Amino acid sequence: MATEIVVPALGESVTEATVAQWMKSVGDPIAVDDPLVELETDKVTLEVYASAAGTLGEIRVEQGETVEVGAVLGLINEGGAAAQAKPSPSKAEAPAQEKAPEKAPEKAAAPEPAPKPAAAESLAPAVRKLVEENGLEPSAIPASGKDGRLTKGDVLSFLERRRPDEARSAEPKPAATPTEARPAPSPPPSPPPSPTGGAREERVRMTRLRKRIAERLKQAQNTAAMLTTFNEVDMSNIMAVRSQFKDSFEKKHGVKLGFMSFFVKACIVALKEIPAVNAEIDGDDIVYKNHYDIGVAVGTExxxxxxxxxxxxxxxxxxIEAEITELGRKARDGKLTIDELTGGTFTISNGGVYGSLMSTPILNPPQSGILGMHKSQMRPVAVDGKVEIRPMMYLALSYDHRVIDGREAVTFLVRVKECLEDPQRILLEM
Incomplete structure (x- = not known):
């Protein structure tokens, strides 16, 4: 009896996913709760686990294909034998081996044909079909799948690279004449190979997450009246506080004292004073939020x-530091849930970790504001009539002008600056 591997519920408003990769091959032993396949939605990446023990008998949906909730991805067979679409070489050769004694001695002693490479036996059905139709040798195709598995994309890329070579070899060549005394002119030099030694171009299908990011960013540009205002903040006092208390803070709380908690706290002080920045448009209404769910942008692969x-x-x-650390770890591991990615009222994005000095962040719909942090850099500034070298950071607030007026945006950013330059304001919410 076989157990179906089914696409689970993916979360509210999510009805389909893309098969990112299979973690098991046909015939592999499986224990209960083993991860079998990784699915990618437009919000999160999740793993489907085995509900029964046995062996992976069939893969019905290949990597890169789209499936809906409830679709059957494959089958788990009970026991140690995996069902395969075609008989294995051992079964196919069994009759020939039984008849071997009846053949002439010299034929019996003849060497048996070399078996197919092991890689061909473990190919997924769609990949095997493509290889056989084009008469390809699987071992000659570079594989990029998990554990060196050959994917459908690998075969298609190999075929695309092979076509230009076949076309050149198929071109008719002029017949040589007796009067030819000079050698034929050498062909024009071919384009230099790419530095990596592979194809000069590579076409890769966008992941579902990347497509969703593109849609939301374009939506923000198309629907919001987006503007950005800038300011700069002297990070001296925050750096002094962090340097003074970072060791005792980590010893007491078990988490490092970073800059993000200061920025989150400073933004909350400013959001309470300028509630429009914490609001959003819903049809003809403006919804003012009296709670502060702060989104923290995390870059992943x-x-x-x-x-x-x-x-x-x-x-x-x-x-705050512990929560940001945990969410960042889950983001990089692809373990975030739908609930952890939805419902934010304001966002903070730190381009400074990549070395950015100045940028214009794009709104995260339906939010009306996003704060962009940047790299802290030592620069000369005027302090009490004197030029001093201070660690300065540019701040950028992008906002939806349909909800937030310029006065409110500038005032918000000034409050954030004041709280960061004088951290006591954060404790007093001033």
């Missing part, structure tokens, strides 16, 4: 995600 720190106004510095 798959793309930018914005997990949310819930009720950050009720949290201590240590709680």
């Amino acid at each position: 798959q793309g930018l995600v914005v997990p949310v720190v819930r009720d950050a106004d009720r949290m201590s510095f240590a709680e």
Whole structure:
């Protein structure tokens, strides 16, 4: 009896996903709760686990294909034998081996044909079909799948690279004449190979997460009247506080004291004074939020995600730092849930970790404001009539002018600057 591997519920408003990769091959042994396949939605990446023990008998949906909730991805067979679409070489050769004694001695002693490479036996059905139709040798195709598995994309890329070579070899060549005395002119030099030694171009299908990011960013540009205002902040006092208390803070709370908790707290002080920055448009209404769920942008290999720190106004510095650290780890591991990615009221994006000195962040719909942090850099500034070298950081606030007036945007950013330059204001909410 076989157990179906089914696409689970993916979260509210999410109805389909893309198969990112299979973690098991046909015939592999499986234990209960083993991760089998990784699915990618437009918000999160999740793993499907085995509900029964046995072996992976069939893969019905290949990597890169789209599936809906409830679709069958494959089958788990009970016991140690995996069902395969075609008989294995051992079964196919069994009759020939039984008849071997009846053949002439010299034929019996003849060497058996070399078996197919092991890689061909473990190919997924769609990949095997493509290889056989084009008469390809699997071992000659560079594989990029997990554990060296050959994917459908690998085969298609190999075919695309092979076509120009076949076309050149198929061109008719002029017949040589007796009067030819000179050698044929050498062909024009071919384009230099790429530095990596591979194809000069590579076409890769956008991931579902990347497509979703593109849609939301374009939506923000198309729907919001987006403007950006800038200011700069002297980071001297925050750096002094952090340097003085970072060791005792980590010893007491078990988490490092970073800059993000200061920025979250400073933004909450400013949001309480300028509630329009914490609002959003819903049809013909403006919805003012009396809670402060702060999104913190995290860059991952798959793309930018914005997990949310819930009720950050009720949290201590240590709680904020611990929550941001945990959400960042889950983001990089692809373990964020739908709830952790939705419902933010305001976002903070730190381009400074990549060395950015100045940028214009794009709104995270339906929010009306986003604060952009940048690299802290030593610069000469005027302090009490004297030029001093201070660690300065540019701040950028992008906002939806349909909700937030210029006066409110500038005032918000000034309050953030004041709280950061004098951290006591954060404790007093001034």
